[in-house]
Amino acid sequence: MRLIISILFAIILITAGCKSGSGPETFKADVIIYGGTSSAVSTAVQISRMGRSVIIVSPDKHIGGLSSSGLGFTDTGNKEVIGGIAREFYNLIYQHYQKPESWVWENQSDYGNKGQGSPAIDGEKRTMWIFEPHVAEEAFETLIKQNNIPVYRDEWLDREKGVLKKGNRIISISTLGGKKFRGKIFIDATYEGDLMAAAGVEYTTGREANSQYGETLNGVQANKTSLTLRGTISRNGYNHNFIEGVDPYVKKGEPSSGILPFIEKDPPAPDGTGDNRIQAYCYRMTLTDHPENRISFIKPDGYNESDYELLFRNYEAALGPIEKMYSYGDPLVPWINSKMPNRKTDTNNQKGFSTDFIGQNHDYPDAGYEEREKIAVRHLEYQQGLMWTLAYHPRIPQKVRDVVSQWGMSKDEFTDNNGWTDQLYVREARRMISDYVMTQKHCERFDVAEDPVGLGAYGMDSHNIQRFIDSNGFVQNEGNVEAPVAGPYPVSFRSIIPKKEECTNLFVPVCLSATHIAYGSIRMEPVFMILGQSAATAACIAIDKKTSVQDIEYKTLNSQLLKDGQILSSNP
DSSP, X not given: OHHHHHHHHHHHXXXXXXXXXXXXXXXXXXXXXXXXXXXXXXXXXXXXXXTOOEEEEOSOSSSBGGGGTTOOBOOOSOGGGOOHHHHXXXXXXXXXXXXXXXXXXXXXXXXXXXXXXXXXXXXXXXXXXXXXXXXHHHHHHHHHHHTTOOEEOSOOBOTTTOEEEETTEEEEEEBTTSEEEEOSEEEEOOSSOHHHHHTTOOEEOSBOOHHHHTOSSSSOOOSSEEEOTTSOEEEOTTSSOOOTTOOOEEETTEEEEEEOTTOOSSOOOOTTOOBXXXXXXXXXXXXXXXXXXXXXXXXXXXXXXXXXXXXXXXXXXXXXXXXXXXXXXXXXXXXXXXXXXXXXXXXXXXXXXXXSOXXXXXXXXXXXXXXXXXXXXXXXXXXXXXXXXXXXXXXXXXXXXXXXXXXXXXXXXXXXXXXXXXXXXXXXXXEEOOSXXXXXXXXXXXXXXXXXXXXXXXXXXXXXXXXXXXXXXXXXXXXXXXXXXXXXEEEEGGXXXXXXTTOXXXXXXXXXXXXXXXXXXXXXXXXXXXXXXXXXXXXXXHHHHTOOGXXXXXXXXXXXXXXXXXXXXXXX
C-alpha cells in the first residue's frame, strides 16, 4: 500500500510547479526549501498554512532525515517545550500506535511505556516519543500530502554554479539533475549547510577554542572530567572510552611496529584548543530479535580484521569478568539498545569502541558529493563489519556473541537497502557564523537571547572526535562531552539568519550560528522542526512586508509564533 501511495504521489509531483522559459526546467514558488530533513517538512507545512507557495528540493529519496532513519528515541531534555508542528508530528505518531493493527510483532501491553526520563506514550497530551522509522516517514508524508507540498526528490544542488545571486539576494538554485528553482525566500534545511555555503555565507567547521567565546567545554577535551561555567561536572573521558591497558601498537609493546588503524600519530593539543575536527558519525540501526523479522548480520565485502583489533584488545584487557569492565550501560555489548515498538530498537554508540567511526569524517563537511559518498560507504562497511564481529568473531567473548547474534536488521525497515538506512548520522557539519552566535553561555543561561524562535533543552553533548595514545602508552578517545544545561533556553532568531551583507533572503534553521558545544545541545530533531517552523513564519512575514529577513520586526514574528503554538519561554 505504501508503495502504491508513493507512486501515485510521485505522479502528482511530476506535474507540480510552474515551468517557464527555455533551457533548464524552471519551477517557481514563494519559498524554496533545500533539504529533506524533518526541519524541511515542518518548514514547508507552515509556509503552506500561511497561504504561500512552497517547494521542497530534496537530495534524499526518503523524507524526514534522521527522524525517519532510525533515530526513533527522541532526544529532548524537556518535552514540555516542544510545540507547534513538531508536537503535531508526535501526535501523528501517537495516533498510529493507538491502532491495534500497528502492533505487528508484539502486543502493546508487552511494549511497556519506557521513554527518556518520561513516558514514551503520553496519553494525556496525545503524544508518543519513540517510534519505528517507517512510521515516522509515513507521518511526514501525511503532513506533505495534507498540505499539498510539491517535493522534488533525489535532486542535488549544483554547489559550484547552482546558486544565482543578484547582489546579496538569491534569485534561483539549480540542481545537477537540470532543474532550476526560483523563489523569493530560500531555506537551507540540510544537515550539511550546502545551500548556505554555496550562497557565500560565512561558516565554520570543527571546534572553537574555549578562549574565543569564553567557554569551558569547547576545543580539545582530553580529560576525564571538566567543569561547566556554573561549576557542574561534565563527564567526558569517563564515558565512551577504553578501559585501562589497551595497547595501541600493531605488535603489543612495540612502538616500532606501527600503530593500529584509526589512532592519531600525534598527541592531542592542550585542552581548550580549537581545531577543525568534528564529532563522530555513525548509522542509527533499527534492530530486532524477532526471528521472523530479523536479517542476520553479514560480513561485508572487503572486511578487514585489523579494523577491529582495538575492540578485541578492549575485551582482552579486562582484569576481571567482562561484565565488570564498565560501570554504565550494557554490561556486555558496546551499544545503547533503546526499545522501540514491535520488538525493535534504536541502536546507538556506547563505550570505547562502538558504532561511532571516530576520526574518519573530518573532511566530510566541505567534501564534494563523490568524496562524501566514499566516506558514507566506509562508515557503512565499518559498522556492518563491527556488528558481524560482535556476533560471530571467535575473539569476541562467547557471552557477547550469544547476545548480539540474537539480533539483526529489521526486514520491514529500509526495505530498499536490506534493513540499513541510507542516511548517515551527520551529527554536525558546517555551522553558520551570523551576527549572533549561540554559545555555552546561552546553554547555561548566562546569556539569554531576547528574540527566541524556539527553546533548546538537551544537555551539551559531543561524541568523540579523535583517538590517541595517552601518557601511559595506552589508547584513549578524545572529544566526548556530557554536560547539563541550566534548563530550557531561548534560541535566537538572529542565529538562523545570515549577515545582511551576505544574503537577505535566506534562513538556516539546521546549520545555525552556534559554537560546537552549543550546537551539541541544539542539534536535536524536535528543535530542528521548531526552528524550521519559525523560519517559515519569518519567511512569510518578509514576503508580506517586502523586506529583508534581517529587517523583520521581531514583535510581529513573536506574535505569530505564539499564535501557531510555538513555545518560546520556560522556567529554567
